[in-house]
Amino acid sequence: MPVRQTLGAATAAALLLLAAPSADALSGPYDQVTIDPTGTVGADGTISLSGTYRCLSAGGPVFVSSSVSQGDPRVRQGIGGTSAVCDGAVHRWTNSEKRTPGTLTPGAARVEATLMELRPTAGGLPLPAFHAQREQDISLTES
Template identity: 30%
Template sequence: MSGRRMALAALSALAATTVFTVPAGATVFEQGITVHPEAHLTRDGGVILSGTYHCEQASPRGAMQIKATLVQDGTRLSLGAEEVVCDGAERRWVAHAPGSFVHVHPGRATVTGELQEIRLSGLMPRSVTTVAQDSEDVEVREGH
C-alpha cells in the first residue's frame, strides 16, 4: 500500500472513530436535541414524551423529523413528534402515543430523541440520517 493510501486509510479510520464517539446531546451541523427527564401518562393510558431541539434549514431536497423512542421493561415504543421548524431557534418538541398502543407504566424508562434529516428522491424518501441524538433515563409519571 502506498504512503498516500496509508495516510488516507488512517485519516478515514480517525474520522470514523470521531463520529462514533460524539457524546449524547452533541450537535452536528448546528443541529441539536434534548430529552426532558420526565414522561407523562395520560388519562387514557397514552404517553407523552418531550424535549427541545434546534436546527438549520434542511437541504432543499430534504425535510427534518423527530423520532422519540421509549424503552421500559422490554417494551419499545417509537413515536414521531409534530412538525419540525428549522430556523436556528430552540423549540420544544412533543410526541404523543394514544393509550391503545402503549404498554408503559409509572417508573424509570430510557428515552432517546433523534433529530433526523430525510433526503427525498421525488416524493419518496431516499435516506434518513440522524443528525443529533440524546438519550436519557427518565421518570414516567401519571397524569398530564
C-alpha cells in the same frame, strides 16, 4: 539523529495545535435534541414525551421522533413524531401516542429522541439524514 527526531516531533505537535478547533468554533451553533427529565402516562395509555431541538438547515422535511423502553431495553415503543423547523433557533417538541393501558407505567424509563431529515435524492426516493440523537433515562409520571 536524535535532533532530527526531536524537530520532527516538535513540528508535528505544532501542526496539531494549528489544526485543532478553537474554543469559539466548538461553542458555535450546532444541531441538537434534548429530552425532558419527565414524561407522562395517562390512565387511557397515552404517553407524552417532550424536549427541545435546534437545527441549522435542511434540504427536506425534518422530524423529531421518539421511542421509549421500560423494563427490557431490547423492547422499544415508538411515540409519535413532530415536524421540525430548521432555522437555527431552539424549539420545543412534544410527541404523544396512545398505547394499550398498562403497557407503560409510571416509573423509570429510557427515551431516545432523533432529529432526522428526509433528504431528497437524484432518484426521487428520499433517504434519512440524521442531524442529532440522544438517549436518556427519565421518569414517567401519571397524568
